[in-house]
Amino acid sequence: MSVQAVMFDLDGVLVDTEPVWEEVRRGFVADHGGRWLPDTQDRLMGMSTEEWAAYLATDLVEGLTAEEVAYEVVDRMSRRYAEDLPLMPGAVEAVRRLAEHYPLGLNSSSPRALIDLVLGRLGVDGLFRATVSTEEVDRGKPEPDGYLAAAARADVPPTECVAIEDSSNGLRSAYAAGMRVIAVPHPRYPPAADALALASYVAEDLNAVTADLVVKVGAAPRPDA
Structure with missing residues (x-):
């Protein structure tokens, strides 16, 4: 892929x-x-x-x-x-690094007002081709609706996307949309084992998520559900 x-x-x-x-x-x-x-x-x-x-x-x-x-x-x-807006380690750098190689999308369970507020404060709002709040689709995570909408707005097939997720429901949502998934588990809220098994790669943090890793994940078969 x-x-x-x-x-x-x-x-x-x-x-x-x-x-x-x-x-x-x-x-x-x-x-x-x-x-x-x-x-x-x-x-x-x-x-x-x-x-x-x-x-x-x-x-x-x-x-x-x-x-x-x-x-x-x-x-x-x-x-x-x-x-206060607490950042995950390497967040802004990861967005800027991957934006040099790929169009970016975002699918969040946050309401639209908070998505726009956060991306604006981070100074990366202009780097995303498509952003979706689950307010704007019929079903939230773990259903695939948000990721399917983000892919459609970015004008790319969902099966040709790699998603970066942390939670059980997020991993399930991206996988159900047909995407390959890189898991970056939150240390306080680790995903369930069955959800983590849907990830093609588990990264310790965003510093490990590089364009080379995305290529590697895209070339690998998706895990079986």
Whole structure:
């Protein structure tokens, strides 16, 4: 396979915001007298805004609509991003390095407003040919909708893309879209073993993700699901 584009995830790959999302949503649930369940964080990773807002409104808190949940949580996240935007090691360098060789796309479970805010603050928004929020597709991760939309917007076949992901649902989503996947597992939120097995390569961090590695991954057969 000749690689025609590289697709990035955002949270947990370029910015270390999964802990921020967890802290903010935990705080929101606590402030509204709700309960945080043992599997809540795992369930939330990869959900679209509509999906996680509905989950919080239905299962974790009472007396709020999904729309009210989404508005308040995203507002809290925006204010946190304005204070501090924690980068994953080598994030900006990896984007710039791969942009020299491939068109770039991005598929994120974050809402559009936060995607644009983050990429703008990182100074790399102009390097992406296509960006997709799972708000803009029917189904969030682990379904393939977001990656399929990103490939379509970048005008490349999804089977000729390499995706860079960290989470279980993200790995499953990119694989289901027909892409080869480089896993960069988050140390605090490691993916499940069965999801990690879908990756063609597991990198320690973004510094290991080079154009040569992308070529190597593109030339290798995809792992069996």
